[in-house]
Amino acid sequence: xxxxxxxxxxxxxxxxxxxxxxxxxxxxxxxxxxxxxxxxxxxxxxxxxxxxxxxxxxxxxxxxxxxxxxxxxxxxxxxxxxxxxxxxxxxxxxxxxxxxxxxxxxxxxxxxxxxxxxxxxxxxxxxxxxxxxxxxxxxxxxxxxxxxxxxxxxxxxxxxxxxxxxxxxxxxxxxxxxxxxxxxxxxxxxxxxxxxxxxxxxxxxxxxxxxxxxxxxxxxxxxxxxxxxxxxxxxxxxxxxxxxxxxxxxxxxxxxxxxxxxxxxxxxxxxxxxxxxxxxxxxxxxxxxxxxxxxxxxxxxxxxxxxxxxxxxxxxxxxxxxxxxxxxxxxxxxxxxxxxxxxxxxxxxxxxxxxxxxxxxxxxxxxxxxxxxxxxxxxxxxxxxxxxxxxxxxxxxxxxxxxxxxxxxxxxxxxxxxxxxxxxxxxxxxxxxxxxxxxxxxxxxxxxxxxxxxxxxxxxxxxxxxxxxxxxxxxxxxxxxxxxxxxxxxxxxxxxxxxxxxxxxxxxxxxxxxxxxxxxxxxxxxxxxxxxxxxxxxxxxxxxxxxxxxxxxxxxxxxxxxxxxxxxxxxxxxxxxxxxxxxxxxxxxxxxxxxxxxxxxxxxxxxxxxxxxxxxxxxxxxxxxxxxxxxxxxxxxxxxxxxx
Numbered sequence: 001x002x003x004x005x006x007x008x009x010x011x012x013x014x015x016x017x018x019x020x021x022x023x024x025x026x027x028x029x030x031x032x033x034x035x036x037x038x039x040x041x042x043x044x045x046x047x048x049x050x051x052x053x054x055x056x057x058x059x060x061x062x063x064x065x066x067x068x069x070x071x072x073x074x075x076x077x078x079x080x081x082x083x084x085x086x087x088x089x090x091x092x093x094x095x096x097x098x099x100x101x102x103x104x105x106x107x108x109x110x111x112x113x114x115x116x117x118x119x120x121x122x123x124x125x126x127x128x129x130x131x132x133x134x135x136x137x138x139x140x141x142x143x144x145x146x147x148x149x150x151x152x153x154x155x156x157x158x159x160x161x162x163x164x165x166x167x168x169x170x171x172x173x174x175x176x177x178x179x180x181x182x183x184x185x186x187x188x189x190x191x192x193x194x195x196x197x198x199x200x201x202x203x204x205x206x207x208x209x210x211x212x213x214x215x216x217x218x219x220x221x222x223x224x225x226x227x228x229x230x231x232x233x234x235x236x237x238x239x240x241x242x243x244x245x246x247x248x249x250x251x252x253x254x255x256x257x258x259x260x261x262x263x264x265x266x267x268x269x270x271x272x273x274x275x276x277x278x279x280x281x282x283x284x285x286x287x288x289x290x291x292x293x294x295x296x297x298x299x300x301x302x303x304x305x306x307x308x309x310x311x312x313x314x315x316x317x318x319x320x321x322x323x324x325x326x327x328x329x330x331x332x333x334x335x336x337x338x339x340x341x342x343x344x345x346x347x348x349x350x351x352x353x354x355x356x357x358x359x360x361x362x363x364x365x366x367x368x369x370x371x372x373x374x375x376x377x378x379x380x381x382x383x384x385x386x387x388x389x390x391x392x393x394x395x396x397x398x399x400x401x402x403x404x405x406x407x408x409x410x411x412x413x414x415x416x417x418x419x420x421x422x423x424x425x426x427x428x429x430x431x432x433x434x435x436x437x438x439x440x441x442x443x444x445x446x447x448x449x450x451x452x453x454x455x456x457x458x459x460x461x462x463x464x465x466x467x468x469x470x471x472x473x474x475x476x477x478x479x480x481x482x483x484x485x486x487x488x489x490x491x492x493x494x495x496x497x498x499x500x501x502x503x504x505x506x507x508x509x510x511x512x513x514x515x516x517x518x519x520x521x522x523x524x525x526x527x528x529x530x531x532x533x534x535x536x537x538x539x540x541x542x543x544x545x546x547x548x549x550x551x552x553x554x555x556x557x558x559x560x561x562x563x564x565x566x567x568x569x570x571x572x573x574x575x576x577x578x579x580x581x582x583x584x585x586x587x588x589x590x591x592x593x594x595x596x597x598x599x600x601x602x603x604x605x606x607x608x609x610x611x612x613x614x615x616x617x618x619x620x621x622x623x624x625x626x627x628x629x630x631x632x633x634x635x636x637x638x639x640x641x642x643x644x
Contacts, residue, residue, distance in 0.1 A: 032075070032084040038145055039074050042138035043067050050130050060117060060125040070134065073109055077102040083142075099142045107135040165193040168261065171236040171249060173197040173214050180237065180263050181210055190278065192261075195231055224256045233259030235278070250281070254547040281548065299520045302383065302425070303328035309381045310335050311366055311414060312388030314342035316479075317429055320512040321385050322346070326354040334379055336362045337388065366410030369417075376417045383519060384418050386411060387429040389445065396441035397566040397637060400621045401613040407444035408451070409610045415452050419463045427519040428452050430469040430527070432504060438635035439568065443625040449527060450628065451606055454599040456525035466522035468515050469592065470530045471504030484542055488549050492557035494542045497564050501539075504532035514589065521584060525596075529581070531588040566637045602628070 081102040117125045170177050196213040198220045260281040312318040313335030337343040347361045364371045396403035418426040433442030452465045487494045518528040543553045551557045581590040609624040622639045626632045634640045
C-alpha cells in the first residue's frame with residue numbers, strides 16, 4: 001500500500017502538496033525485487049574481486065547457471081526468514097539479523113553442495129573465497145540499502161518537524177541531562193528540537209553529546225547579550241539545582257524572553273505520556289523548598305490500623321492530610337466537611353486512588369454539637385486532624401459571627417469531644433494570621449488556639465492537644481497564586497492590595513507533613529511553627545508569574561494596586577512579640593511558647609462570644625475577641641474604633 005486513505009483523498013482532490021514522508025510503505029514484492037537486484041549486484045562485485053585476484057572459477061556449472069543457483073537459494077532463505085516483510089524506514093537490528101541468517105544459510109548450503117559434489121563427482125562447484133565474498137558483500141549492501149532508506153526518511157521527517165518544533169537547550173551536561181535529552185530526541189511526538197547542552201563549567205571543551213554541541217555557561221550568557229541565538233527556550237532539571245542557582249538561571253532566561261521548561265522525573269521519562277510531563281516552569285517551582293524529611297516509622301506507628309478523623313477533609317489542606325494518612329495503612333479514615341460538592345469530589349478521588357482504604361465521608365457542620373457527638377460515640381478515633389475553618393480575611397471581617405461559630409465554637413466542640421471520648425491526639429491546623437492579629441479571622445483562630453491549649457492540663461483529660469501554625473499554602477483554596485493565574489489568563493489586570501505586602505509560602509504537601517509530624521512529636525499543649533524561609537514580596541511574585549506566562553509586566557499585563565482589604569496587614573508573623581521558641585528534634589520545626597489561659601477563664605469568654613455570635617451582634621463579638629486576644633489591633637477595618 002503506497003498511500004493512506006487521507007493521502008489518496010488529497011490526490012483525488014488534486015491537491016498539489018505532497019511529501020515523501022506521506023508515503024506509507026511499498027508492496028512486499030517490490031522490496032523482494034529490490035533485494036534480488038542487490039544480491040545480483042553482490043554476485044557481480046564478488047566475481048570481479050575473484051577475477052582481480054587472478055583466480056579462476058570451477059567449471060562444473062556454467063557461471064550464469066551458478067549465479068542463478070545462488071540467487072535462487074538466497075531468495076528461498078529470504079522468503080524463509082521473511083527479510084522483505086519489515087517496513088524499511090523502521091528497520092531495526094532484528095531486520096539485520098534476518099538478513100545475516102538468510103545469507104549465512106545460503107553460504108552454508110553452497111558449501112554443503114560443494115562438498116557433496118566433491119565426494120560424489122570428485123569436483124567442486126564453487127570457490128569457497130567467492131562464497132565468503134558474496135556473504136559479506138550481500139549482507140553489507142542489503143543492510144546499507146535499509147540504512148540509507150531509514151536515514152533518508154528520518155531526515156525528511158526531521159526537516160518537516162523542525163518547522164514547528166521549539167529549539168531548546170538542556171541546562172546541564174551530566175548523566176541525567178543526557179538521559180533526558182536522549183528521551184526527547186527518541187520521542188517524535190515531543191515538539192522540541194535539542195540544540196545543545198549548557199555546561200555549568202566555564203572550561204571550554206570540544207565535545208559533543210548525542211551529536212549536540214556543549215556550550216559553556218559564560219559563552220551562553222555572552223550569546224544572550226549579543227542576541228546571537230535562535231532558541232526559544234531552555235529545559236532545566238529542577239531537582240538537581242540549589243534554590244540560588246535556580247533563581248539565577250530563571251532570572252536570566254526571563255530577562256531574555258526565553259521559555260523555561262521543567263524536565264520530568266526519570267520515572268516519568270519512561271512513560272508513554274512523557275509529552276504531558278514536560279511543562280513550562282511554574283511559580284510554585286521557584287517558591288518550593290526541599291520538604292522536611294523525618295523518620296516515618298513513628299508516624300506510621302501512630303496511624304497504622306487506627307481510626308482517624310479529618311475535619312475540613314474536602315479542603316486543600318484536609319484533602320492532602322487524608323492522602324498522606326491513607327499511605328500509612330489506617331483502619332479507617334472518617335472525612336468530615338460541610339461542603340457537599342467538594343466532599344463528594346473528594347470521595348470519588350479517594351475511593352479510586354486508595355480502594356483498599358476503609359473511608360467514611362460525613363456531611364456535617366462542626367458548630368453543631370448534637371451532630372458531632374454521635375460520630376465520636378460511633379467511632380473510636382485515635383487521631384483527630386482539625387483542618388476545618390473559615391479562613392478568608394475579608395469575608396470573616398464582614399461576618400464575624402460566622403467566623404466565631406466555625407473557628408471558635410467548632411474547634412471547642414471537637415476539642416471537648418476528643419477529651420470526652422479519650423482520643424489519643426488532637427491536632428489543630430492554625431495560621432500565622434493568629435499571631436498579633438489585625439483581623440477577625442486571625443483573632444478567632446488565636447482564641448481557638450488558647451482554648452485547645454487550656455484543655456491540656458484539665459483534670460481528667462488524657463488527650464494530647466497539639467497546634468500547628470504556618471503561613472500561606474501554595475495552590476490552596478483562595479491562595480493568591482491561582483487568583484493571579486486566572487487574571488493573567490484573562491489578559492489582566494493583576495490586582496495587588498499594596499506594593500509592599502509580603503507573605504510566607506509553603507507547599508500543601510509540606511504543610512500536611514508538618515501536621516502529621518507534629519501529631520507524632522507532640523507531648524501535648526505545644527504550638528508548632530515551621531521555618532518558612534524568607535518572606536516573598538507579592539509584587540515580585542506577580543511580576544515573575546507574568547513573565548513566566550510570556551508577558552511583560554505593565555506592558556502586556558497591567559498591575560493595579562487596590563489598597564489593603566479590611567483586616568489585612570503588610571507583614572505576617574509566625575511568633576508573637578512576647579513569645580519565645582524551643583527547638584525540636586528537627587531544625588525546621590520549633591515550638592512557640594505563647595502565653596496561655598486557664599480553662600475556666602477561656603471557657604467563660606468563648607461562651608460569651610459564641611452567644612453574641614448567635615445574635616449576630618458584630619461590635620460585641622469583636623470587642624470580646626479583643627478582650628481575649630490583647631494583641632488584636634484592627635487594621636483598615638470598621639472595628640478600629642474599638643481599639644481606642
